[in-house]
Amino acid sequence: MSEAPAARSTTEDVFARLREQILTGVLAPGEQHSIYRLSDALGVSRTPVREAVLRLADLGLVTIERNRGVTVRGVQxxxxxxxxxxxxxxxxxxxxxxxxxxxxxxxxxxxxxxxxxxxxxxxxxxxxxxxxxxxxxxxxxxxxxxxxxxxxxxxxxxxxxxxxxxxxxxxxxxxxxxxxxxxxxxxxxxxxxxxxxxxxxxxxxxxxxxxxxxxxxxxxxxxxxxxxxxxxxx
Missing domain, CATH: 1.20.120.530 (GntR ligand-binding domain-like)
Structure with missing residues (x-):
């Protein structure tokens, strides 16, 4: 089943906000974050955060490690x-x-x-x-x-x-x-x-x-x- 338009919009928004925070250094290279922490900070549910983080990982801006959460890589x-x-x-x-x-x-x-x-x-x-x-x-x-x-x-x-x-x-x-x-x-x-x-x-x-x-x-x-x-x- 395809993602609903509202969910896509939220995911795009979360992706843009996290990307901007990485590029501006608000989320600094080497920092570790959980999906829960990021969703709380952004005021959204965990689902769009997970989707956005996967996109950021595809771009090499973060890495995802089991039991360790999300690590910011930044621009390398x-x-x-x-x-x-x-x-x-x-x-x-x-x-x-x-x-x-x-x-x-x-x-x-x-x-x-x-x-x-x-x-x-x-x-x-x-x-x-x-x-x-x-x-x-x-x-x-x-x-x-x-x-x-x-x-x-x-x-x-x-x-x-x-x-x-x-x-x-x-x-x-x-x-x-x-x-x-x-x-x-x-x-x-x-x-x-x-x-x-x-x-x-x-x-x-x-x-x-x-x-x-x-x-x-x-x-x-x-x-x-x-x-x-x-x-x-x-």
Missing amino acids: AEDVRDVFELRLLLEVPAAAGAATHADDALRARLVAALDAMRQAARIGDEVSFTGHDRDLHAVLGEALGNRRLSQEVDRLRDSIQVRGVSTIDRTRTMSDIAEEHAPIVAAVVGGDALAAAAAMRTHLEHTAALLLGDVDLRPWTRSRTWRDGGPGIE
């Missing part, structure tokens, strides 16, 4: 690394494949998505900008006829963005990000697979580096996955 550098390692494995060859297989309609959609990103950046519309950014990346998967690839990339992006982790305005502007996509689009439209792969790798590695700050970034530049015969394209 290792999670950013894991996500971008997977995105590199998926999106670098996807960009190369798109350059080879995209038809005129998909190329036009790529150009339109980039133009829309630039327009959203000019007016400061971050929500629209992020949507067009996702559209651009999704087209690359569609060019290969692989819907699962686009869905997986979206899921990986969600796992970072739902944590409140972003480079926008902290380390680069929306216009900066849009222009990082320009070489990818140009290479795909021009049918240059090697250039498309290289431009996508540069974009993803740069984003990862900015998110990780001064963390040792050698895995992005020396990993055998895409440097020594893995699926990446030099």
Whole structure:
């Protein structure tokens, strides 16, 4: 039986409130809480709290241990690394494949998505900008006829963005990000697979580096996955 609308609404509210408390440090990393304590603090029943906590665990923001309750993890550098390692494995060859297989309609959609990103950046519309950014990346998967690839990339992006982790305005502007996509689009439209792969790798590695700050970034530049015969394209 599907969850009733009211229950879904309560669960969404509890999820949003707990996520915000984790991201702002109200619920600090390392703290342990019981479902009972959280439900009392939020003034709701235990059922939506359990559902929200399961979602937070899927995102890696908390861990659930039998007889110990819920432990707050917060935002971990290792999670950013894991996500971008997977995105590199998926999106670098996807960009190369798109350059080879995209038809005129998909190329036009790529150009339109980039133009829309630039327009959203000019007016400061971050929500629209992020949507067009996702559209651009999704087209690359569609060019290969692989819907699962686009869905997986979206899921990986969600796992970072739902944590409140972003480079926008902290380390680069929306216009900066849009222009990082320009070489990818140009290479795909021009049918240059090697250039498309290289431009996508540069974009993803740069984003990862900015998110990780001064963390040792050698895995992005020396990993055998895409440097020594893995699926990446030099």
